[in-house]
Amino acid sequence: AQSVTQPDIHITVSEGASLELRCNYSYGATPYLFWYVQSPGQGLQLLLKYFSGDTLVQGIKGFEAEFKRSQSSFNLRKPSVHWSDAAEYFCAVGAIIEAAGNKLTFGGGTRVLVKP
């Protein structure tokens, strides 16, 4: 069975500083990996996804993530954080359900706080 670990429960970063969120996954085959962001009381917004190909993927809002198969990691980065980036971030691995999309397994989430 697939699993996802996000080692950092909380991260506090100053506005304008860089941000890196860690994600480690366990999956028997080629993983389908996602990062979602959730503002308080809201739904999840997809930031980026990795299915195959280039291991450095670009997403929305200036985020990028790097897939490293040897380390079973898919870390999310942003060079310069804005106050509006304060939110909960979820890494997820998708298992294929035939003819039904992906079954997502989420990590526990990392809450990002941004200091002025």
Add this chain to the structure above:
Amino acid sequence: DTEVTQTPKHLVMGMTNKKSLKCEQHMGHRAMYWYKQKAKKPPELMFVYSYEKLSINESVPSRFSPECPNSSLLNLHLHALQPEDSALYLCASSHPGRNYEQYFGPGTRLTVT
């Protein structure tokens, strides 16, 4: 348009009530999902519909009854819920098959009293 809508935004119900949550998408997606999210926890998959047929039920109690009346709509019927069922209920949709991401709605905040 990549929007999934959910109604109502908030719902308070007693343990003997019957209520329904609704989800709608017009992206042509043929896979739709219900998730439950408790506070400070990740979403947990409850049900998956593919081409309007239930394809996955993650051992959800029968007091939750999903329904997919057509390719754009997904309902979750609630009956005899317990206080521990209070949570944010999220709907998502995607194209079925490989390589497609899920789009989430804003959720319904359910409180069972």
